[in-house]
Amino acid sequence: MIGEQPPGVGASGDRSMAAGGSIGVAISGDNTRVVILPPDAVHWARTVQAPPEAGYLPGSASGVFVGREDELAGLRAMLTGEGTAAVTQAAVRAIHGLGGVGKSTLALQYAHRYRGEYTLVWWMTAESAESIVRSLSELAMSLCPHWAGAASPDERAAWAMLWLQEHSDWLLIFDNIENPAHLRPYLGTLHRGHHLATSRKATGWHALAPTMALGLLPLEKATDLLCTLVAFPDGTATDHDRDAARELARTLGCLPLALEQAGAYAFQTGTDLDTYRQSLGLVLDEVTEGIDPERTIARIWDHTITAITDRNPLAVTLLTVMAWLAPDDIPRTYLAPLAPTSIALNSALGVLHTYNMVTFTDQKNLNVHRLVQTVLRTRGNPPPGRADAERLIHQAMPSHDGSPAPAEQWQQWLPHITALAESSPPDHMAAAETIMAYRTATDYLHRQGRTVHAVSLLQAILAHAERTLGDTHPATLTSRHQLAYAYKEAGNPERAIPLHETTLAQREQTLGHTHPSTLTSRNGLATAYDDAGDLERAIPLYETTLAQREQTLGHTHPSTLTSRNNLAYAHWKARDLEQAIPLYETTLAQREQVLGHTHPDTLTSRSNLAVAFETAGDLERAIPLYEATLAQREQTLGHTHPSTLTSRGILANAYANAGDLERAIPLYETTLAQREQVLGHTHPDTLTSRSNLAVARAAQRTSSSTCPPDDHTNASTPRPHD
Structure with a gap:
C-alpha cells in the first residue's frame, strides 16, 4: 500500500471540517477525506430550511417515564444555560452510565418533550466515527433529497455539516459514544445548536462536555415503574402489589432495562410479580459497581424465552441471529430468508416488540439492546444463531452478483459485517464465504481510505488464515502485514510493531531479503518504529530498504522515492540535517x-x-x-x-x-x-x-x-x- x-495540519486525526463557498467542504472520520462541493450544493445548504418539526428519532416518547424528571429538568437547564452563556460555544451535555440504565431513553424523552424548541432534531448512532458520518449523510437526504440523491455518502455528510453551520437552533443527539474524542470535531465546528451525547464511558469527557452520571433508579421510583408497566386491573396497585413490585425491583437491582422486560413479561403472561420474583431464584449477585447487568438480563431471559417460544418459535430464531449483528438499524430484509412469508416475519417481530426485546425505528429497520445481545451470545456451544447470521450477512453483501453497488448498500451493510467479526466466539471457525465477506468489506474500506476501521475484520481474517493455512503461508503473511498497517494507521504502533517484526522475519526466510513483499514488510516495520519514536531502529531499516529498492526497482520507481522520502524525514526528525537535506x-x-x-x-x-x-x-x-x-x-x-x-x-x-x-x-x-x-x-x-x-x-x-x-x-x- x-x-x-x-x-x-488540519488533515489528519479524528477531525471533521466544513467550509462554505464554492470551494466546498472538507470532512474526515479517522482518516482525512476532502470533499469538494459544487456551488449549487453550497447554495442549497444555505437556503434550504428545515420543515416544521423536522428530524429523526428512533421511536416515540415513552408513555411510561418514571423516576427521571429531575435529570430531564437538569438536562434542559444545562443545555439552555450554556447556549446563552457563550454564543460561540455550543451547548453540550454527556450522559454516561452502565448498560441498561436508561441513557438513551432519557435522551429520547428529552428530544420529544422539547422538540418544539428546535428547528431540527436528529438522532445519530455514534459508536464510531464512521457511524456519525453515516448519520450526517442521512440528514442530507432528509433535508435536500433532490441534490443528495445523486451524491455520495461523503458528499452528503459534508453538505450536512455545512447546513448545520449555516442554520441555528438544532439538536444533535449522539447515542452510545464509544470514544468521546469522536465528538471533538463537531463540537469545535458546529456552534449554532445543542449537542447531547450518551455513553457508557465515564472518562474522556473533561475537555469536551459536562457530564451527568445516570445511575440506577431509586427503589421507590423503580417500584412505581413496575406498577405502571404491569397495569393492574383496577388501575391502582394495592399495598400487596406495591410490596411485591418493591421486592422484585430490589431483586433486579433497579436496573431500568431489567424492570421494563420484567414488567412486559408479567403483563403479557398474567404472572403476578411475587410469583415471578420467586421463579427467578436466588437474589442476583452484585459486583463492585453494584448490579451486574448481564446476569440480571440473563436471569430474566430464561423466563422470557420460554414465553416467546410458546407463542412464536420463529421470534426466538430471529433474536438469536440479531445478537450477532450491529444493534442499530437491522434491516428487515436481512432477516426475511429465515421466515416462510413476510406475514410470518412481521408476526415474529411483533412478538419480540411486545416483550420489549426489539424496537422499531421505522418500517424497514429495527434495534436490539446491546445488553440483550451480549447475553444471547454466551448461551450454548455452538452459539445459537451464529451460523444463520453469517449466512444472511454473506447473502446481503453488496456487489454479490458482480455489479457495482450503491454506496447506501455499503453504508447499511458495513456495521453488520463489522459486528459479526467483532463478536466472533473464541475458537470459532467461520465459513469460507464469511471470510470472503470480511475481505470484501476490508477492500472497500481501504479503497475509501478508511483502513483504520477494518481492524476487527483483519483480525478475523488473520485468525482464520493462521488456523487453516499456517503461520508462514503467503496469504497469512499478507493478512498479518495488513493488520499491522491498520494498527499503525489507528495510531497504535505498539501493536503494529510485533506483527511487522514477525512478518518480516518470515518473509525473509521464505521469500528472500530482496523480494518486493519483504521490502514492503521492512518499510512497514521502519515506519512503525518511526511512529513509536524509535529512530535508532527505524533509520537503519529505512537505509536498507532504500538500498535494496534502488537495486531491484531502480532509483526513480515510486516505491524507491517513497523510501528516500521516509529516510529523509527520519533524519529530519533526528535533526541530522546534513543527511536529510540532500x-x-x-x-x-x-x-x-x-x-x-x-x-x-x-x-x-x-x-x-x-x-x-x-x-x-x-x-x-x-x-x-x-x-x-x-x-x-x-x-x-x-x-x-x-x-x-x-x-x-x-x-x-x-x-x-x-x-x-x-x-x-x-x-x-x-x-x-x-x-x-x-x-x-x-x-x-x-x-x-x-x-x-x-x-x-x-x-x-x-x-x-x-x-x-x-x-x-x-x-x-x-x-x-x-
Whole structure:
C-alpha cells in the first residue's frame, strides 16, 4: 500500500471540517477525506430550511417515564444555560452510565418533550466515527433529497455539516459514544445548536462536555415503574402489589432495562410479580459497581424465552441471529430468508416488540439492546444463531452478483459485517464465504481510505488464515502485514510493531531479503518504529530498504522515492540535517522529473525541503520554496484545502522569523479567517493561527521580529507508507 500522506495540519486525526463557498467542504472520520462541493450544493445548504418539526428519532416518547424528571429538568437547564452563556460555544451535555440504565431513553424523552424548541432534531448512532458520518449523510437526504440523491455518502455528510453551520437552533443527539474524542470535531465546528451525547464511558469527557452520571433508579421510583408497566386491573396497585413490585425491583437491582422486560413479561403472561420474583431464584449477585447487568438480563431471559417460544418459535430464531449483528438499524430484509412469508416475519417481530426485546425505528429497520445481545451470545456451544447470521450477512453483501453497488448498500451493510467479526466466539471457525465477506468489506474500506476501521475484520481474517493455512503461508503473511498497517494507521504502533517484526522475519526466510513483499514488510516495520519514536531502529531499516529498492526497482520507481522520502524525514526528525537535506533534494528532483512539478507528491517534497532548510536556519532558500509550494497548492488544491492552509501558515512563520512582519501578518490573518471557516473557532489549528497572529501583532507594536513557528511542528509531513 503506497501513497503520500497530506501535511499534518488540519488533515489528519479524528477531525471533521466544513467550509462554505464554492470551494466546498472538507470532512474526515479517522482518516482525512476532502470533499469538494459544487456551488449549487453550497447554495442549497444555505437556503434550504428545515420543515416544521423536522428530524429523526428512533421511536416515540415513552408513555411510561418514571423516576427521571429531575435529570430531564437538569438536562434542559444545562443545555439552555450554556447556549446563552457563550454564543460561540455550543451547548453540550454527556450522559454516561452502565448498560441498561436508561441513557438513551432519557435522551429520547428529552428530544420529544422539547422538540418544539428546535428547528431540527436528529438522532445519530455514534459508536464510531464512521457511524456519525453515516448519520450526517442521512440528514442530507432528509433535508435536500433532490441534490443528495445523486451524491455520495461523503458528499452528503459534508453538505450536512455545512447546513448545520449555516442554520441555528438544532439538536444533535449522539447515542452510545464509544470514544468521546469522536465528538471533538463537531463540537469545535458546529456552534449554532445543542449537542447531547450518551455513553457508557465515564472518562474522556473533561475537555469536551459536562457530564451527568445516570445511575440506577431509586427503589421507590423503580417500584412505581413496575406498577405502571404491569397495569393492574383496577388501575391502582394495592399495598400487596406495591410490596411485591418493591421486592422484585430490589431483586433486579433497579436496573431500568431489567424492570421494563420484567414488567412486559408479567403483563403479557398474567404472572403476578411475587410469583415471578420467586421463579427467578436466588437474589442476583452484585459486583463492585453494584448490579451486574448481564446476569440480571440473563436471569430474566430464561423466563422470557420460554414465553416467546410458546407463542412464536420463529421470534426466538430471529433474536438469536440479531445478537450477532450491529444493534442499530437491522434491516428487515436481512432477516426475511429465515421466515416462510413476510406475514410470518412481521408476526415474529411483533412478538419480540411486545416483550420489549426489539424496537422499531421505522418500517424497514429495527434495534436490539446491546445488553440483550451480549447475553444471547454466551448461551450454548455452538452459539445459537451464529451460523444463520453469517449466512444472511454473506447473502446481503453488496456487489454479490458482480455489479457495482450503491454506496447506501455499503453504508447499511458495513456495521453488520463489522459486528459479526467483532463478536466472533473464541475458537470459532467461520465459513469460507464469511471470510470472503470480511475481505470484501476490508477492500472497500481501504479503497475509501478508511483502513483504520477494518481492524476487527483483519483480525478475523488473520485468525482464520493462521488456523487453516499456517503461520508462514503467503496469504497469512499478507493478512498479518495488513493488520499491522491498520494498527499503525489507528495510531497504535505498539501493536503494529510485533506483527511487522514477525512478518518480516518470515518473509525473509521464505521469500528472500530482496523480494518486493519483504521490502514492503521492512518499510512497514521502519515506519512503525518511526511512529513509536524509535529512530535508532527505524533509520537503519529505512537505509536498507532504500538500498535494496534502488537495486531491484531502480532509483526513480515510486516505491524507491517513497523510501528516500521516509529516510529523509527520519533524519529530519533526528535533526541530522546534513543527511536529510540532500535526500530531500534528490527526492524532489526525481519527483519533478517523474511526476511533474505540480503533482501532490512533488509539492509535498518541495514543502519538506523548505522545512529542512528553515530548520537549518537558511531562510533565503526556504522562503522561495514555501512561496512556490503555496502558489501551486492554491492552484491545484484550492485556497482552503488543508495542505494549502499548512503552506500559508508556515510561509507566514518564515516571513516572521525573517523579520518581515509586513508580509507575515496579512498571511496570518488570511490563514486564521480560513481556518475559522473550515475548522471552526475552537479547533487546535485555528487556535494556533490566532496565537501566531496575536504574537506577530504584538511584535510589530514593540518592533520585535520574533514569532514562534507553531505551525512548523505540524508542517513536518508524514511519510507515505507501503
